[in-house]
Amino acid sequence: MAGSPRRAAGQRLQLPLLCLLLQGATAILFAVFVRYNPETDAALWHWGNHSHADNEFYFRYPSFQDAHVMVFAGFGFLMAFLQRYGFGGVGFTFLLAAFALQWSTLVQGFLHSTHGGRIHVGVQSMVNADFCAGAVLISFGAVLGRTGPAQLLLMALLETVLFGINEFVLLSLLEVKDAGGSMTIHTFGAYFGLVLSRVLYRPQLEKSKHRQGSIYHSDLFAMIGTIFLWVFWPSFNSAPTVLGDGQHRTALNTYYSLTASTLSTFALSALVGEHGRLDMVHIQNAALAGGVVVGTAGEMMLTPFGALAAGFLAGTVSTLGYKFFTPILEAKFKVQDTCGVHNLHGMPGVLGALLGVLVAGLATHEAYGEGLDSVFPLVAAGRRTATSQAIYQLFGLLVTLTFASVGGGLGGLLLKLPFLSSPADSQCYEDQVYWEVPGEQEEEAQGPLRAEEPDSRA
């Protein structure tokens, strides 16, 4: 490695030691605090002698599994679009998400579901942990290829805590609705990552420009991620909603919204492409914006038409963002955004939050009937008007943007700690820095890469 053997050793050991340290810490905390909930514990479940069919497992597990596929296969392969960063895209997604599941079980547990000082876990906590992992991966998308795995784990460590607090403020204190996470997952994850990326801004990045694009087959691997995210998004948004009509309606709205964002993405991509050609970057990403934009309003009485309109708008904004706004973001605002998370999660997330404000404000007893109690309990109980619920929803968005920006700033400073390994400007978007790449050991032995191992910023 560059520099003295000691520092090289220090660099080499960062990832393993951090993994072991974090795993050791979560394991101890699990031993002390985490217990089976009454639906997973043999004694508690049978003590209640329920019918097996009542176990929440049967109502939420299929949706959980679909969301679980999205987090690991969906995000993972979508981030494999770079020509030389497929191992990092899929591999670091795998690492970060696995850690986030453990850590956010603890964070969310302490904040939401302690019983007698113990955290109770079951399928619902599994869904919540996967949602937090999703936010972490969105932030990862902003800095994909420009950060080392140890940096990413520290980012996940901090982000998971702030995600949990923000979610607690919104859902428990402000009592806003955000089942699919337009605010808590997408807006939070995107702006946390973008501000963090701003702090880590690399002016010399053009040194890696030749590696920033995709190649034919890496685009097809990315489409694996896109398609699985697209087909399972209805399960993602409906996984934590109230049972019965709530899950059913949320899945249906998401399904329609995605079809509309797909059509608008193809339309806009061809419209703005040279020679009217379609751009894979738009199809891989903007077509998914329909899932993001109904993350808040999907469980409400959005109406099928409302779902189409929202999806259409999201796909349009997202595609135009990739074409016109991403370059400005880097040139003017010094924010480098590898996966364009601002276009897929940032703007559509904010739109989704505003859609939630609108639909909540329009809620009436006629439209929801007895169901109003399960969608807007405070409004049903007469403790809030629909308008005040709408104002709370809006306030939730502002809180989220604040937590995300401050958190992302702190995260950026944390990742700049001088001893943390990070790829050199000329080594970004290159798997060989952190991975054994098949068939290239010898070339690399005396090749140009040899000289440019990860550097510390010291």
Added chain:
Amino acid sequence: MAGSPRRAAGQRLQLPLLCLLLQGATAILFAVFVRYNPETDAALWHWGNHSHADNEFYFRYPSFQDAHVMVFAGFGFLMAFLQRYGFGGVGFTFLLAAFALQWSTLVQGFLHSTHGGRIHVGVQSMVNADFCAGAVLISFGAVLGRTGPAQLLLMALLETVLFGINEFVLLSLLEVKDAGGSMTIHTFGAYFGLVLSRVLYRPQLEKSKHRQGSIYHSDLFAMIGTIFLWVFWPSFNSAPTVLGDGQHRTALNTYYSLTASTLSTFALSALVGEHGRLDMVHIQNAALAGGVVVGTAGEMMLTPFGALAAGFLAGTVSTLGYKFFTPILEAKFKVQDTCGVHNLHGMPGVLGALLGVLVAGLATHEAYGEGLDSVFPLVAAGRRTATSQAIYQLFGLLVTLTFASVGGGLGGLLLKLPFLSSPADSQCYEDQVYWEVPGEQEEEAQGPLRAEEPDSRA
């Protein structure tokens, strides 16, 4: 583009304008006609105060999700087998299916499920819409690589209407059984596409011969599609059947039928291959014929042995079709069939319909007991004999073949409209015509392709 700037602009704008037009039209129709059904509507569901567990969502959504994966990931990647048409295979599948889901919600809704002039939607309509999308994608497979996206959207526009009418005639007027769609999906989609392909016959296609094959990795991408289609096919066939034993039996029959078509495909592929080698085209496609062939009889008392026998036969016929019949189809009948849909969906679909005729004709009160009412209600009610039900099943096949052939012919004429963009004979099976292909902008700038942009047939 080739020709005058104006026509070039016209060509460039075809896809975006058509997408926007179609999306605008479906959105307006959704606003006027589409409403949540009593299981997705907050007021209606709670008014009935059901137990959440009764919501149809819990009985059909997992099967729906599996079928949804098949349509987008299964068909999409299976159609990515061409060396230079992976973007088009996955991407146009994505576009066509997304549009078909919206459009067939309207068409099927008007025909099947209007209540007070309104279309009621829920998980069942989602399943039906995905089934129609499946038929459209089968037709797409016949013309893969030889049509432009605007042409394909117009094909989907027409085919979805005819699919809905044919399905209505079979299921509602003739009251034949076809849960998994051997007739309504596979036979209809295949022959619609084949007749359409006949109308679009290109005598000069050998100009693109060098792009018609696969390469090593494109075959592996195609296997992603094959495997997901194969594992989820039991869910596809059972998604719309009666609950309880109906779904259970259909899934079981499909599962066994697919194992048999896989074994017969490997056997026949090695038998007819030079040096006894296996051909990936057979494995990717014919091994799936077992799912097609039990699309009608799968919910009947086919028996596990019957499922094996049917699957074995379908795999055999399909493999032999790829080896011997596809060349004849092009040479003698002037029908070009890129994916060999005649072998995977056409012949196995017809066999499946005939199997349905046979098994329906053998239905007895002994074999079905009280269950006869849910599989063959008219026979149970004494309004039809098993034999007359069988005759109706056979008539359903003839109706389907008629609708498919006439519809495919009309579709072909529609797609020949002179102003519609379509790849030149030398540009078929080439992504670069409609997609920005990474790393080839410069080459293409003054390269041979430059001169041979999509032409209009004017």
Added chain:
Amino acid sequence: MAGSPRRAAGQRLQLPLLCLLLQGATAILFAVFVRYNPETDAALWHWGNHSHADNEFYFRYPSFQDAHVMVFAGFGFLMAFLQRYGFGGVGFTFLLAAFALQWSTLVQGFLHSTHGGRIHVGVQSMVNADFCAGAVLISFGAVLGRTGPAQLLLMALLETVLFGINEFVLLSLLEVKDAGGSMTIHTFGAYFGLVLSRVLYRPQLEKSKHRQGSIYHSDLFAMIGTIFLWVFWPSFNSAPTVLGDGQHRTALNTYYSLTASTLSTFALSALVGEHGRLDMVHIQNAALAGGVVVGTAGEMMLTPFGALAAGFLAGTVSTLGYKFFTPILEAKFKVQDTCGVHNLHGMPGVLGALLGVLVAGLATHEAYGEGLDSVFPLVAAGRRTATSQAIYQLFGLLVTLTFASVGGGLGGLLLKLPFLSSPADSQCYEDQVYWEVPGEQEEEAQGPLRAEEPDSRA
């Protein structure tokens, strides 16, 4: 082919004839013995007039589908990591598993679930058959690239029988618990394959050394397998457990165990890698060891901490196994293990069995309450103490190791039958021996491969 035309023909016909013979035999046995069970049979189900919601289909089918994906897509793509054996990895997985599903329906049916001389099939038998297929594919992983498809089918024929007998001895005679198959699937499959590989040891294998590694994109295809195995493993382990808390707890334990094995795998891989680099072989395989190690104890009151600890240990042992033990296994013990199944399934399987011994031995009425009856019925009934149950569990492991070793030895001798086609030492890990490989027909026509077609050992 090498040698006389007749033998060449004999070689060519081995696979097709064996497929047809096996399919014919299973079809006849299905006709005579296999019947729908009371939950899939129209008459039996309606005779009982149950509510549809009671049908076991709704409790087990979603988990079955996830396990089904693991067997075909998970194992298939994980075995596509070799640079020139992707067709064989995915394709032969497809063939072997399809056959094993049929054959083990019969074998397991005769041993477990005959009613009046008939085998009753339904979703439970589908799960069991997929589990047997999993064991066969584990053994396949040990000899991947060094055996012909006809040899592999004979291996599956024998292994399925021994798998069924071993499973019967453990679950029905010894009444040990092993829901996720740490013993019956992983330990059995691994040691069966390793002993078989020992018998087929090839001292001249370095002739194929240049094909034994992966390339960049083959590693990404393998990650498709890894990710789907990882996300669905909780469904695999919980698919056959008791309903309610049993399935719920098993899924939760597996979920946590896998997160821990992922973290320990990344830690150890970087720790032992040169320059601290991560090795894709470890990530693709060892990260999954957490699913293997809780295959026995996952349904017990392992506690979430116990799941993390077990997963951490399994990932560690597995990664170290790949790095240090696999070379010794070949050099000292003459056992060639293409996929390192000893590291992913062998050692973690044994660890999982021992974990089961431990947790069973610690079972108390306090911890399980009324649930003890569903996890350890004999202990609940007072017919065994927890300690004696633990001893039975340990005995189950020894029985499994014995069946696997003896069976693998017999299997090796069977596969050495002189007339069976097998790739030459210089032709191992090469798809072109058994597959038409696109774009290489001409080269192969007079190329070096031409001379080295599969040889018989005669």
